[in-house]
Amino acid sequence: MSEAGPKPRMRSRRIAGRNQAGRAGATIAALKPSSDRPDFLGFGLGLRPQHYSEILEGDPPIDWFEIISENYMVPGGKPLHMLDRIRERYPVVMHGVSMSIASTAPVNYDYLRDLKRLADRVAPRWISDHLCWTGVHGKNLHDLLPIPYTQEALDHVVERVQTVQEFLGRPLTLENVSTYVQFGTSEMAEWEFLAELTARTGCFLLFDVNNVYVSAFNHGYDPETFIAGIPQDRVVQFHLAGHSHMETHIIDTHDHPVCDDVWTLYESAVRRFGAVSTMIERDDNIPPLAELVAEVNKARKIAAGVLGADGRNGRTQ
Amino acid sequence: MGARNSHRSPDPKSDFAALQERFQRGVLDHDDSVLADILAGPRERRDVLLAVYRHAYRARLVEIVQQDYEYLLAHIGEEAFAELAHAYVEARPSLQPNARWFSHELPEFLQETRPWRDAPELAELAALERALSDAFDAADAPVMTIERLAAIPPTEWGAVRFVPHPSAIRFDVTTNAAEIWVAHKEGREPPAARLLEVPAHLLVWREDLVPKFRILEDEEAMAWDEAVAGLPFGTICEMLAFRADPESAPTRAAVLLQGWIVSGLLKA
Numbered sequence: 235m236s237e238a239g240p241k242p243r244m245r246s247r248r249i250a251g252r253n254q255a256g257r258a259g260a261t262i263a264a265l266k267p268s269s270d271r272p273d274f275l276g277f278g279l280g281l282r283p284q285h286y287s288e289i290l291e292g293d294p295p296i297d298w299f300e301i302i303s304e305n306y307m308v309p310g311g312k313p314l315h316m317l318d319r320i321r322e323r324y325p326v327v328m329h330g331v332s333m334s335i336a337s338t339a340p341v342n343y344d345y346l347r348d349l350k351r352l353a354d355r356v357a358p359r360w361i362s363d364h365l366c367w368t369g370v371h372g373k374n375l376h377d378l379l380p381i382p383y384t385q386e387a388l389d390h391v392v393e394r395v396q397t398v399q400e401f402l403g404r405p406l407t408l409e410n411v412s413t414y415v416q417f418g419t420s421e422m423a424e425w426e427f428l429a430e431l432t433a434r435t436g437c438f439l440l441f442d443v444n445n446v447y448v449s450a451f452n453h454g455y456d457p458e459t460f461i462a463g464i465p466q467d468r469v470v471q472f473h474l475a476g477h478s479h480m481e482t483h484i485i486d487t488h489d490h491p492v493c494d495d496v497w498t499l500y501e502s503a504v505r506r507f508g509a510v511s512t513m514i515e516r517d518d519n520i521p522p523l524a525e526l527v528a529e530v531n532k533a534r535k536i537a538a539g540v541l542g543a544d545g546r547n548g549r550t551q
Numbered sequence: 552m553g554a555r556n557s558h559r560s561p562d563p564k565s566d567f568a569a570l571q572e573r574f575q576r577g578v579l580d581h582d583d584s585v586l587a588d589i590l591a592g593p594r595e596r597r598d599v600l601l602a603v604y605r606h607a608y609r610a611r612l613v614e615i616v617q618q619d620y621e622y623l624l625a626h627i628g629e630e631a632f633a634e635l636a637h638a639y640v641e642a643r644p645s646l647q648p649n650a651r652w653f654s655h656e657l658p659e660f661l662q663e664t665r666p667w668r669d670a671p672e673l674a675e676l677a678a679l680e681r682a683l684s685d686a687f688d689a690a691d692a693p694v695m696t697i698e699r700l701a702a703i704p705p706t707e708w709g710a711v712r713f714v715p716h717p718s719a720i721r722f723d724v725t726t727n728a729a730e731i732w733v734a735h736k737e738g739r740e741p742p743a744a745r746l747l748e749v750p751a752h753l754l755v756w757r758e759d760l761v762p763k764f765r766i767l768e769d770e771e772a773m774a775w776d777e778a779v780a781g782l783p784f785g786t787i788c789e790m791l792a793f794r795a796d797p798e799s800a801p802t803r804a805a806v807l808l809q810g811w812i813v814s815g816l817l818k819a
């Protein structure tokens with residue numbers, strides 16, 4: 235077994251600042267597509283604790299922030315305190331990593347209750363997680379694990395999404411993940427699975443451009459086919475991130491700037507999906523805020539090139 | 552393996568569930584049966600692709616343990632810590648969705664498992680780091696203020712019971728783990744580990760969003776523990792009087808109480 239090489243990213247964390255310590259001193263299943271589609275938020279960034287003070291002390295030109303829900307699913311203290319202050323000034327979107335929507339294990343209602351409690355506090359524009367599973371038999375692998383694209387899996391995930399949407403009282407937004415393996419039993423392509431899922435549940439899609447690029451390379455298909463296979467009106471958010479190229483495969487590490495190929499693919503995605511809230515995800519090697527603002531501005535410029543200056547000329551609701 | 556891969560079960564969910572089970576065993580236990588479910592990539596073998604998940608699982612959790620026990624890592628060094636973190640990851644699979652709690656049992660693991668249990672300062676250093684993390688994001692609560700206290704009529708003083716802030720954590724250590732923590736915090740060479748003649752009383756809490764700790768004198772530790780146990784202030788005063796100079800006991804009790812209030816240790 236080889237235990238070298240980078241690991242795919244999963245979540246950012248959180249206990250930043252701990253060691254300042256010192257001595258004494260509605261039935262959603264019946265949702266009609268598009269009727270409840272959230273607004274275009276512009277160009278945002280994943281909120282990371284390293285940037286709290288820069289954000290609150292400066293006035294960075296960022297339109298909105300995405301939080302990792304789990305980082306704030308804690309009893310209290312600084313994380314929630316900072317989040318309250320940031321959400322007073324910016325629209326916030328909640329992005330989770332452990333809903334395990336595609337797991338065959340029972341639905342974890344404790345998790346959903348905590349998630350809902352956080353949503354009540356944050357009033358996010360939408361709540362997203364990933365089309366993946368994170369474990370079965372009570373164990374959590376804290377990873378975004380791949381599924382077979384079968385009718386059976388689709389039926390199962392549809393039911394789970396409906397359950398969760400009913401519990402949360404709002405539509406869910408699901409993200410395509412980076413995958414490293416494909417299963418022999420798959421009966422359809424990932425984009426067909428996603429298209430069916432959104433058609434049957436009314437869920438929205440978070441289109442991670444980098445994940446499409448990574449999975450397309452790893453499995454040998456054209457990422458443009460993926461883009462073309464996703465319904466135009468269901469994508470409410472784009473993720474852009476960097477990855478690590480291992481020659482024979484790519485790993486989604488979120489520790490680099492967005493690469494040129496992914497920017498090119500982003501342009502295609504904007505051409506197809508129109509004005510969609512876009513953000514940069516960085517989870518490792520986190521640079522100063524200004525560097526990420528520059529990447530956010532690059533996305534702004536590319537979108538404006540396709541849609542016109544205000545980024546709204548394309549497909550809007 | 553053949554039987555597992557056949558499609559003979561009548562349960563419509565069984566194929567998907569069985570695949571997830573195999574995949575999880577493939578990652579957690581290095582069981583290779585799931586390889587039969589996986590296709591070779593266009594440029595890479597299936598076992599190498601599965602190994603991405605196997606590696607990622609361990610690397611991610613090891614990194615979490617590293618981040619959560621920064622000074623323990625500094626204390627024993629990267630290599631020894633990696634060995635510890637890997638042992639912990641294999642011994643204690645995560646049982647809940649939030650990675651925030653994954654490393655929470657490390658102090659107990661250190662206390663119970665060889666070779667670490669033979670060096671008790673390691674479990675105690677880890678316990679201090681964990682307590683600071685727990686204080687960091689413990690529940691919020693309004694804190695008791697001097698003004699609020701002053702509003703209590705003197706006749707009722709004896710019956711007042713104090714409730715600790717939810718972030719407060721009290722425990723004893725038998726080694727100089729706290730001294731070791733402070734040395735790492737200040738970037739100094741840590742002292743050699745040693746057993747204390749008598750246990751030290753640590754109190755960890757959060758003040759203005761920042762986790763803190765201090766070492767309590769015997770008398771304060773006793774008073775705090777009794778207060779937390781729900782004893783009224785009058786009884787605590789009596790205990791202090793019994794312990795040492797009865798004349799000054801009320802003043803001593805008042806000074807302790809004032810210190811707790813000023814530090815935000817008591818709930819309103």
Ligand SMILES: [Fe+2]
Pocket residue numbers: 409442445473515
């Ligand atoms: Fe993403």
